[in-house]
Amino acid sequence: MPKLILIDGSSYLYRAFHALPPLSNAHGEPTGALFGVYNMLRATIKAQPEYVAFVSDAPGPTFRDEMYDQYKANRPPMPDDLRAQVEPMLGLVGALGFPILRVTGVEADDVIGTLADQAHKQGIEVVVSTGDKDMAQLVRDGVTLVNTMTNTTMDTQGVFEKFGVRPDQIIDFLTLTGDTVDNVPGVAKCGPKTAAKWLAEYDTLDNLMANADKVGGKIGENLREALPQLPLSRQLVTIKLDVPLEQGVTDLTMRPRDIDALREMYARYEFKAALKELDAGEPAAAPSPVAAPAISPESLARELVTPDLSGPGTYELVTTQAQFDAWLERLRTAELIAFDTETTSIDSMRADIVGLSLSVEPGVACYIPLTHDYPGAPAQLSRDMVLGALKPIFEDPARPKLGQHAKYDINILSHYGIALQGLKHDSMLESYIWNATATRHDMDSLARKYLGYETVKYEEVAGKGAKQISFSQVDIDTACRYAAEDADVTLRLHHALWPLLQSEPKLRSVYEDIEIPLVPVLAGMEQRGVLIDVNHLRLQSQQLGKRMLELQQQAWGAAGHEFNLDSPKQLIAVLFDELGLPIKVKTPTGAPSTNEEALEAIADDHALPRLILDYRGLAKLRSTYTEKLAEIVNLRTGRVHTSYHQGAVATGRVSSSDPNLQNIPVRTEEGRRIRQAFVAPEGWLVLAADYSQIELRIMAHLSGDEGLLRAFHEGGDVHRATAAEVFGLQPEEVSANQRRAAKAINFGLMYGMSAFGLARQLGVDRGEASDYMARYFARYPGVRDFMESTREQAHRDGYVETIFGRRLYLENLKARNQALRAGAERAAVNAPMQGSAADIIKRAMIAVAHWLKGRDDANMLMQVHDELVFEVKRESIDEVRKAVVERMSGAAALRVPLLVEAGVGANWDEAH
Incomplete structure (x- = not known):
C-alpha cells in the first residue's frame, strides 16, 4: 500500500522551540527550533514515503476566529526568537524537497485532516507526524499518528489506551x-x-x-x-475534512534537493554534521519514524547540538605568580566564574582548604594547589596571597559566580574571611529544578546524564576505604586533573542545563527567585550553628539508659526469659515460635519481619511488641541525639552545625543531616527534652515561629472549596468547623471524638488516606469511616474535585505543580502493580501541598534573612518542617518577633490567611 506522511509543521516548530535550548549561530540568529524541525525531517526522508507534505499554519485569522472571537485569546504572542525562525524553516523545508502547504483561512490541522481523509478513501496509508492530541480524531484503520520526538505511534487501540x-x-x-x-x-x-x-x-x-x-x-x-x-x-x-486544495494527494511527491541552497543554509546556521554529509554527497540519514529512538530534550541538546561539552578539557596547574596573575585577569573580564574548592573533609565546618579550581569557558580550567603537604611536594603559591587576591572578586556581587553545590564552597571560603557574593548559578540546583527525580544531582551523575561525560572519581585519585588519603596528600599533577575538571564540568553542566530552564518560565522563576537566593541563607545558618547544653544531654542520656533497662526487664518478663532485644533473630524466635504471634509482615526474602510496621501490626495481640517498639524509640533517641549531639559540637565555635540539603527531597523540602533536625520527635516527653538542650546564649532568647496547618490551608487555596475557605476565614478551630459540617452540628455541639475524626480526615486526605486507614486510625469499623468520608466530600465537594483533577493532571503530564510552578514528577503512575500505581496517585494529590509549603517557607527564609542583614541582635538558626528558629537578644525580641511573623505571613498570597504562631523561651522547647 502506498504511504502518505503528513508533517504537522506548526506543532513541531513549537515543540522543537520549547524542547531545545535557545541556540544561536555566530551572528546571534536563533537556531534551536530550526534544528529540531530539521532533525524530524531527516527521519521522514529516511522513511521514503511515496507521498509527503509539510503543512504549516498560514498567517492571518481563520474561520474559527470569526466563529468565536475569544478563540486562542489566551495564547501569548509568538516569541520573537521563534518568529525569526519561521521563514528560515520554510526555506530549509523547501530546499530539502518537501512540498509545503499553507492555506489561508484554516489551520494546518484542517489541511492535514482533509488530505488524510482523501488518502484514506483512495486506499493510501496515512501517517500523521505530529504531537497534537487533537489529531487523534483522524485515527482509523490505515491512519496513524507518529511523534518522532518521543518515538510513539498511535493507532485505534493507542487512542483508547491514551484517552479512554x-x-x-x-x-x-x-x-x-x-x-x-x-x-x-x-x-x-x-x-x-x-x-x-x-x-x-x-x-x-x-x-x-x-x-x-x-x-x-x-x-x-x-x-x-x-x-x-x-x-x-x-x-x-x-478538524475540517473538506478544505479546497489546489493539490491532490498524488501530487505530493518529494522534489530534488536544492544542494546550493542547503549548503548556504547549513553554513549560515552552523549545521556542521549536515554540511559534512552534504559535502560527502550523502543524504541526511536518520532512522524511520517508527524505529527512531526516543529523543529527549536533554539528549538532543547533548548529542546533536553541543558535542563540545562532552570532549576532553585542557587544564593548567597554577604554581607561579605569572600564571596566577593571568588567571586573575581572565576572572576580571569573565561573564561567569565557575569555582570549586578542594578540602580535607566533607564536613564544611571542619574542613581546611587544600586548593581551588576555576573555569571561565567550557573545556578550559585551572587548579591552584595551596596546602598539599606530602613528602616532596613542590612549592605552591601562598594560601593567604591567593585567597587575598581572590577576595575582591569573590565578594563582588557584580561578578556572577557558578558552583556545583556551591553552599559547601561558600562555607569553606568563610573560614578565610571571604563572604562570597554574586552567586548566580548552581548546576546541582539547575538539575534539581529541571527534574528532581530524573537522576541524582551529584556531579558524576549529572555529567553522565546531561553531557555523556565520565568524570574522574575521587577514589581514583585518593584511594578507597581505610587506604584513602587526604586530598592534601594527593600529588598536585593528579590533583589538577581531578580538581580542574570539577570547575570545568560545572561550567559545562550549566551550559547544558540553563537553556532548558530558560525554556520553562515557571521553572526558571523557581530556580532564580527561590532556590538560588536560598543558598547563602542556608550557608549562613550552617555557619552560625546552634548552642547546645551538653550537660543537659548527658543527664538525659543516663536517664534514657535507665529507662531502656526497665523496658528490657519488662520485655524479659513478657517473654518468660532473657533474650537480646537488639537481635532480630532472637526476636523472631520469641515472637513467632515461642509466643505464636501472627506473622503479618515479611521481608523480601519471605522471612518474618520485625520492623516497626510488623511490630505495630501485632502490638494489640501481646504486650511484648509494644515494649520492643518503646525500647527501640528510646535507643534511637539516645544514639542519634543525646549521645551524638555532644560528640559533634564544633571545637572552633562551640556549637552544633547541621548540614541543610536543597537537592535531596523531590517535593522541594529542605532536609538536614549531622544532626537530622527533622526527626527529633515533638509529641513525646523524651523528644521535648532533647529540644530543651537547644539553648540561647546569656542575654539572648530562642524564638520559634511555626506555620499553622499550612498544608491544609494550601488545600483550601488550591481546591477553592467554599466551605473550607470559609472555615479558615472565620478564624476559629478548623477541625471543629469541619466536624460541625460533617456531622450537621453547631460548633459548640461537636464532641472531642467528632473533632478528632474531622482532624484525621482533614490531614489524612492530603496523604491519600483510604477509608480502611481512617478506620484504623480512629478505631472504628470501615463502614463508619466510609460514612465519615462521604459526608466530608458532600460538604466539601471542591476538595474531591481538586483531588480528581490533580490525579488526572498527573496521569496526563507525568507531574503535578506547586503554586509557584515547581514540577513534582511521579514515578509509577503507569506501573502495572496496582499498589505502586495507587501510591503514586496518593503522592500526586499530596505533592502540590507539600511542595507549595516547601516553597512558601523558603520564600519566608529569604525575606527574613534580607530583613536581618546587617543586624547583630538576631540570627536565623534552624528550619524544621514548617518552623523557623532564631536566637534573639532579649531587648529586641518584640521587634524581631513582629518582623518574622509579618514576613512569614506574607510569603504567599493565598485565598486564606497564612497563620504564624511564634513563641519565646530560654530553649527551643520553651519557645513552643
Missing part, C-alpha cells in the same frame, strides 16, 4: 474537557477521566446532553451550565 475513548469519540471528548491553550470552553472541572466515563456510559455528546439531568453532583451542575456553549465548542475542536 474511541477515535470517533475524540471530538466529543475534547468538547467536554475544553482546551485551555486554544481557549475553547468545556465543562468546568471535567477532566479526561470524567469525559471518558461519560462517553463510556452515553456513547456520544448528543446523548449525554440529552441526559444531562441524570448526572449528579457538582459536576452535573457544571455540565448543565455548559450545555448552551457545547455545540460551539464542538465546532471549534472539529
Whole structure:
C-alpha cells in the first residue's frame, strides 16, 4: 500500500522551540527550533514515503476566529526568537524537497485532516507526524499518528489506551474537557477521566446532553451550565475534512534537493554534521519514524547540538605568580566564574582548604594547589596571597559566580574571611529544578546524564576505604586533573542545563527567585550553628539508659526469659515460635519481619511488641541525639552545625543531616527534652515561629472549596468547623471524638488516606469511616474535585505543580502493580501541598534573612518542617518577633490567611 506522511509543521516548530535550548549561530540568529524541525525531517526522508507534505499554519485569522472571537485569546504572542525562525524553516523545508502547504483561512490541522481523509478513501496509508492530541480524531484503520520526538505511534487501540475513548469519540471528548491553550470552553472541572466515563456510559455528546439531568453532583451542575456553549465548542475542536486544495494527494511527491541552497543554509546556521554529509554527497540519514529512538530534550541538546561539552578539557596547574596573575585577569573580564574548592573533609565546618579550581569557558580550567603537604611536594603559591587576591572578586556581587553545590564552597571560603557574593548559578540546583527525580544531582551523575561525560572519581585519585588519603596528600599533577575538571564540568553542566530552564518560565522563576537566593541563607545558618547544653544531654542520656533497662526487664518478663532485644533473630524466635504471634509482615526474602510496621501490626495481640517498639524509640533517641549531639559540637565555635540539603527531597523540602533536625520527635516527653538542650546564649532568647496547618490551608487555596475557605476565614478551630459540617452540628455541639475524626480526615486526605486507614486510625469499623468520608466530600465537594483533577493532571503530564510552578514528577503512575500505581496517585494529590509549603517557607527564609542583614541582635538558626528558629537578644525580641511573623505571613498570597504562631523561651522547647 502506498504511504502518505503528513508533517504537522506548526506543532513541531513549537515543540522543537520549547524542547531545545535557545541556540544561536555566530551572528546571534536563533537556531534551536530550526534544528529540531530539521532533525524530524531527516527521519521522514529516511522513511521514503511515496507521498509527503509539510503543512504549516498560514498567517492571518481563520474561520474559527470569526466563529468565536475569544478563540486562542489566551495564547501569548509568538516569541520573537521563534518568529525569526519561521521563514528560515520554510526555506530549509523547501530546499530539502518537501512540498509545503499553507492555506489561508484554516489551520494546518484542517489541511492535514482533509488530505488524510482523501488518502484514506483512495486506499493510501496515512501517517500523521505530529504531537497534537487533537489529531487523534483522524485515527482509523490505515491512519496513524507518529511523534518522532518521543518515538510513539498511535493507532485505534493507542487512542483508547491514551484517552479512554474511541477515535470517533475524540471530538466529543475534547468538547467536554475544553482546551485551555486554544481557549475553547468545556465543562468546568471535567477532566479526561470524567469525559471518558461519560462517553463510556452515553456513547456520544448528543446523548449525554440529552441526559444531562441524570448526572449528579457538582459536576452535573457544571455540565448543565455548559450545555448552551457545547455545540460551539464542538465546532471549534472539529478538524475540517473538506478544505479546497489546489493539490491532490498524488501530487505530493518529494522534489530534488536544492544542494546550493542547503549548503548556504547549513553554513549560515552552523549545521556542521549536515554540511559534512552534504559535502560527502550523502543524504541526511536518520532512522524511520517508527524505529527512531526516543529523543529527549536533554539528549538532543547533548548529542546533536553541543558535542563540545562532552570532549576532553585542557587544564593548567597554577604554581607561579605569572600564571596566577593571568588567571586573575581572565576572572576580571569573565561573564561567569565557575569555582570549586578542594578540602580535607566533607564536613564544611571542619574542613581546611587544600586548593581551588576555576573555569571561565567550557573545556578550559585551572587548579591552584595551596596546602598539599606530602613528602616532596613542590612549592605552591601562598594560601593567604591567593585567597587575598581572590577576595575582591569573590565578594563582588557584580561578578556572577557558578558552583556545583556551591553552599559547601561558600562555607569553606568563610573560614578565610571571604563572604562570597554574586552567586548566580548552581548546576546541582539547575538539575534539581529541571527534574528532581530524573537522576541524582551529584556531579558524576549529572555529567553522565546531561553531557555523556565520565568524570574522574575521587577514589581514583585518593584511594578507597581505610587506604584513602587526604586530598592534601594527593600529588598536585593528579590533583589538577581531578580538581580542574570539577570547575570545568560545572561550567559545562550549566551550559547544558540553563537553556532548558530558560525554556520553562515557571521553572526558571523557581530556580532564580527561590532556590538560588536560598543558598547563602542556608550557608549562613550552617555557619552560625546552634548552642547546645551538653550537660543537659548527658543527664538525659543516663536517664534514657535507665529507662531502656526497665523496658528490657519488662520485655524479659513478657517473654518468660532473657533474650537480646537488639537481635532480630532472637526476636523472631520469641515472637513467632515461642509466643505464636501472627506473622503479618515479611521481608523480601519471605522471612518474618520485625520492623516497626510488623511490630505495630501485632502490638494489640501481646504486650511484648509494644515494649520492643518503646525500647527501640528510646535507643534511637539516645544514639542519634543525646549521645551524638555532644560528640559533634564544633571545637572552633562551640556549637552544633547541621548540614541543610536543597537537592535531596523531590517535593522541594529542605532536609538536614549531622544532626537530622527533622526527626527529633515533638509529641513525646523524651523528644521535648532533647529540644530543651537547644539553648540561647546569656542575654539572648530562642524564638520559634511555626506555620499553622499550612498544608491544609494550601488545600483550601488550591481546591477553592467554599466551605473550607470559609472555615479558615472565620478564624476559629478548623477541625471543629469541619466536624460541625460533617456531622450537621453547631460548633459548640461537636464532641472531642467528632473533632478528632474531622482532624484525621482533614490531614489524612492530603496523604491519600483510604477509608480502611481512617478506620484504623480512629478505631472504628470501615463502614463508619466510609460514612465519615462521604459526608466530608458532600460538604466539601471542591476538595474531591481538586483531588480528581490533580490525579488526572498527573496521569496526563507525568507531574503535578506547586503554586509557584515547581514540577513534582511521579514515578509509577503507569506501573502495572496496582499498589505502586495507587501510591503514586496518593503522592500526586499530596505533592502540590507539600511542595507549595516547601516553597512558601523558603520564600519566608529569604525575606527574613534580607530583613536581618546587617543586624547583630538576631540570627536565623534552624528550619524544621514548617518552623523557623532564631536566637534573639532579649531587648529586641518584640521587634524581631513582629518582623518574622509579618514576613512569614506574607510569603504567599493565598485565598486564606497564612497563620504564624511564634513563641519565646530560654530553649527551643520553651519557645513552643
